[in-house]
Amino acid sequence: MADLNQYQAFLRSKIKSVITEAKTxxxxxxxxxxxxxxxxxxxxLFRPLLPSDVGVGTGQIIEQESGKLxxxxxxxxxxxxxxxxxxxxESTGIFPIESVLxxxxxxxxxxxxxxxxxxxxxxxxxxxxYLYGLKDENGKLLEHxxxxxxxxxxALNTDLSGKSLTEAERYEKIxxxxxxxxxxxxxxxxxxxxxxxxxxFWVTFTNNDMYDEILSFIGGVTNTYKTVSKSRHSPDLxxxxxxxxxxxxxxxxxxxxxxxxxxxxxDKTYQLRPLMGKQNxxxxxxxxxxxxxxxxxxxxxxxxxxxxxxxxxxV
Ligand SMILES: [Zn+2]
Numbered sequence: 586m587a588d589l590n591q592y593q594a595f596l597r598s599k600i601k602s603v604i605t606e607a608k609t610x611x612x613x614x615x616x617x618x619x620x621x622x623x624x625x626x627x628x629x630l631f632r633p634l635l636p637s638d639v640g641v642g643t644g645q646i647i648e649q650e651s652g653k654l655x656x657x658x659x660x661x662x663x664x665x666x667x668x669x670x671x672x673x674x675e676s677t678g679i680f681p682i683e684s685v686l687x688x689x690x691x692x693x694x695x696x697x698x699x700x701x702x703x704x705x706x707x708x709x710x711x712x713x714x715y716l717y718g719l720k721d722e723n724g725k726l727l728e729h730x731x732x733x734x735x736x737x738x739x740a741l742n743t744d745l746s747g748k749s750l751t752e753a754e755r756y757e758k759i760x761x762x763x764x765x766x767x768x769x770x771x772x773x774x775x776x777x778x779x780x781x782x783x784x785x786f787w788v789t790f791t792n793n794d795m796y797d798e799i800l801s802f803i804g805g806v807t808n809t810y811k812t813v814s815k816s817r818h819s820p821d822l823x824x825x826x827x828x829x830x831x832x833x834x835x836x837x838x839x840x841x842x843x844x845x846x847x848x849x850x851x852d853k854t855y856q857l858r859p860l861m862g863k864q865n866x867x868x869x870x871x872x873x874x875x876x877x878x879x880x881x882x883x884x885x886x887x888x889x890x891x892x893x894x895x896x897x898x899x900v
Contacts, residue, residue: 593800596634600796600803603629604775608741611693622741623659623691627676631660631689634803639686639810640665644678646685646734648713649824654679655713656706660689660739662806664814667718668822682713683820685734686813687806695740695752695774701759707736707768718818722862732816735809737771739802745777753780753787773802781805842899844892846874850883857885863897 588594607625611618623643632641640663646655663670663684672678688710690703711733719727745755752772760767771781779798780789790801843856859872872892874885893900 596800596803597796599634600630600799604741604796604799608775611741619691619693622693626691626739627660630799631662635662636807636810638664638666639806640670640684642670642672642676642678642680644670644673644676644680646680646682646688646710646713647825648682649716650714653713655710658688658706659691661685662687662689662810664810664817667814667817668820668825681820681822681825682710682734683715683718683817686810687735687737690736690738692738692740693742695738695743695745695772697755697759700738700756700769700772703736703738704756704760704763704765704768708765710734710736711768715817716820716824718820722864723860729818730816732813735770735813736768737773737802738769740772740774743774743777751780751787751789751791752778753789757787771802771805773798775799779805844872844887844899846872846885846887848878848881848883848885851878851881853878853880855885859887859892859894859899861894861897861899864894865896866894868892868894 588597603625606629607622610621610625613621627641627643635641640661642661642663643657643659644661645657646661647653661680663680664686665684667684668681670678670680670684688707690706692699692703713734715731715733717726717728717731719729721727743752745752752774756767756769756772767782767787769782771779773779775798776796777798778789778791779801780787782788790798841858843858846855846857848854857874859874869891871889872887874887876885877883878885
């Protein structure tokens with residue numbers, strides 16, 4: 586197939602040389618062949634060919650709430666502007682789940698057992714909890730939609746032979762048997778095929794030996810990583826760092842004006858600080874409070890009045 590343009594021609598020729606090198610390395614029989622293959626794929630395929638704001642590493646993923654760690658992930662694509670990883674060297678580290686966009690399981694030869702193991706590992710990762718990354722104007726965390734990590738499989742070869750089954754069809758048999766969903770979202774086999782879950786169907790591209798499958802795979806990641814990244818917003822890295830020790834309050838640093846708030850239901854009264862973000866505004870009437878009455882859950886509001894706020898503070 587002819588190249589669309591010079592950009593694609595360059596990528597295709599890079600891919601060809603890297604895959605040739607990785608395949609040659611994978612046929613060696615010394616210890617640590619997998620490590621050598623990973624090293625080649627990270628340093629010569631993913632790092633140079635993915636957009637430069639995508640971090641490429643290897644290691645484990647951590648959840649803030651429980652502190653639990655994932656199993657060892659072959660390749661982790663992450664966005665360090667969300668929350669940075671802790672790196673032990675150029676590539677290896679611990680990655681907060683909020684920053685992880687993709688995980689790539691690398692197989693030299695993909696078979697049903699390996700696919701099943703990759704499925705279980707992706708399933709465990711799907712259970713990780715994410716910190717929210719959005720706050721309202723008063724600094725309160727807001728719930729929002731989060732695109733979870735996408736787990737994918739990348740293989741140099743496969744034991745599927747002939748044209749009987751595609752990788753997607755083989756994988757469907759595996760997760761259907763477990764009564765489960767496809768936790769693996771894409772499978773790429775060099776010089777064979779690339780398939781991805783479009784949220785309803787598997788879409789499969791089969792090969793002609795021109796590395797179209799790897800171009801499609803890299804193009805797919807390139808098209809989606811920003812959407813995944815944006816859905817995470819900006820969680821506080823401090824949640825991973827600040828020790829959970831008890832702290833006491835006082836002495837006072839400044840006088841904050843409060844107003845009397847009344848429950849519309851049970852008449853209980855409170856002294857509350859109105860939260861107005863950072864606005865300069867004047868409100869004629871009653872102030873309404875977001876938090877409900879602790880006594881009965883009723884709505885709280887102040888008496889009618891004229892309330893002036895400067896930089897969000899009542900004056
Ligand atoms: Zn009440």
